[in-house]
Structure formats: structure tokens, C-alpha cells
Amino acid sequence: KLTCDYRDPDISLNMLAASFALTAPHCLALCMNWDVSFSAYINSLRIEEFIQRVRSKESTNYQDIFYDVGFRSRATALRNFKQYTGKIPSEYFSN
Numbered sequence: 001k002l003t004c005d006y007r008d009p010d011i012s013l014n015m016l017a018a019s020f021a022l023t024a025p026h027c028l029a030l031c032m033n034w035d036v037s038f039s040a041y042i043n044s045l046r047i048e049e050f051i052q053r054v055r056s057k058e059s060t061n062y063q064d065i066f067y068d069v070g071f072r073s074r075a076t077a078l079r080n081f082k083q084y085t086g087k088i089p090s091e092y093f094s095n
Contacts, residue, residue, distance in 0.1 A: 007070040
């Protein structure tokens with residue numbers, strides 16, 4: 001089961017493997033059978049949590065939520081959000 005380790009902006013494959021008590025990070029990569037890179041996978045988890053938090057009205061401050069879910073900068077968060085959803089947050093949540 002994946003923990004919320006993805007919220008750590010410094011997360012690495014080695015760190016995630018250690019949280020699963022795996023001795024070799026490549027074992028985790030093989031087990032997960034990712035179709036995307038590790039960073040794209042981690043960022044998708046962050047975006048999904050961001051969307052859930054905004055929808056639950058947990059906060060109205062997008063920047064605070066982006067930092068809480070593990071993004072290091074607003075620019076990186078916005079770029080990843082647009083790559084994942086095809087829209088910027090204000091467009092995405094305007095419907």
C-alpha cells in the first residue's frame with residue numbers, strides 16, 4: 001500500500017523503496033510496473049490529492065495545497081497540473 005510519502009518534495013525511488021522495506025529500488029520499479037516515469041507517477045498522486053482537497057473545500061488557496069501535497073514551487077505544480085488535466089486549476093474548477 002502506498003503511503004503519503006509522495007508529499008515529501010525530496011522523495012526518491014530509494015526513499016520510497018525503503019518505506020516498503022525493499023532493499024533494491026529496482027524491485028519497487030518492477031513491482032509497480034509503471035507506464036510512466038517515477039516523477040510523473042509521484043506528480044500524478046500529488047495532482048489527484050490536490051483535486052480532492054479543492055473539491056472538498058478543504059482550502060481555497062491553491063498555492064498552499066500545492067505545497068501541502070509535495071510540490072516545491074508554484075510553477076512546477078501548475079505545469080504538472082496542466083500536463084495531467086489539460087487545464088490550469090482555475091479553468092478545471094470553473095465547471
